[in-house]
Structure formats: structure tokens, C-alpha cells
Amino acid sequence: MAFTAEAVSAEIRQHVSRVVDLAAERSRKEALTFAANLLHLPVGRVKRLFYGEVQCVPAHEADQIRAYVTAASQLIEARADYEARRQRFVAAHPALARLAPGPLEKLEIATDGKEQVTN
Numbered sequence: 001m002a003f004t005a006e007a008v009s010a011e012i013r014q015h016v017s018r019v020v021d022l023a024a025e026r027s028r029k030e031a032l033t034f035a036a037n038l039l040h041l042p043v044g045r046v047k048r049l050f051y052g053e054v055q056c057v058p059a060h061e062a063d064q065i066r067a068y069v070t071a072a073s074q075l076i077e078a079r080a081d082y083e084a085r086r087q088r089f090v091a092a093h094p095a096l097a098r099l100a101p102g103p104l105e106k107l108e109i110a111t112d113g114k115e116q117v118t119n
Helices: 005-021 028-039 043-050 059-092 094-099
Strands: 106-109 115-118
Touching: 005 028, 005 043, 005 059, 028 043, 028 059, 059 094
Parallel strands: none
Antiparallel strands: 106 115
């Protein structure tokens, strides 16, 4: 992987785009605000990163965005692994299914970046 300013900028733009796409809001402005709250960056900075207007991304911002994306990916994988294991257990031991923990509740991320449990 090349660590040129262009390569890092393109990588970060892709990460920011993925975070913006997670927003349930309908308008682009609300989605950018959502991403800014999650990434702990100013909205204007996220907007410039999203639209590729940043030529050189500072290392601390790149690391912060990468850390969020890595943590989110690990959480998603862990939840999927748990659900797969739980389903295999219930399928293999139908008599014990009532003793198995239930499925995980669905989490939604509010616009302020905090998780909310929905039923």
C-alpha cells in the first residue's frame, strides 16, 4: 500500500462515505452531521473529506477514522458470530432451546452518536 497523500485521502474518503451511508436520515446534511458525531470531527471537516476536497489528511484524523471503522467492523462481526453460534446451538439442541439466550436486540445509532436499543 502506498502512503502518499493521495492514497491516504482516497482511503479516508472511502471510510467516511461508508460511515455517512450508515445514516438513516434522508438528507445529505443530516447524514454528514451523523457521521461527524460518530467520528468526533467537525461537520465541515467531514463534508470536505466526503466530497474529496481534502488534499492531505492529518495523521491523527486518519487514525481516528480508521479506529472507528475497525471497531465498528469488529463489533458487527462479533454480533454476527454470536447469532450464528446461537442459531447452531438451538438447531442442534431443540430441547434446550428455551435455556439458550435470546437473540441480540437490534441497536440503532442515534444522531448524537449514542447507541439506542430497539425492540
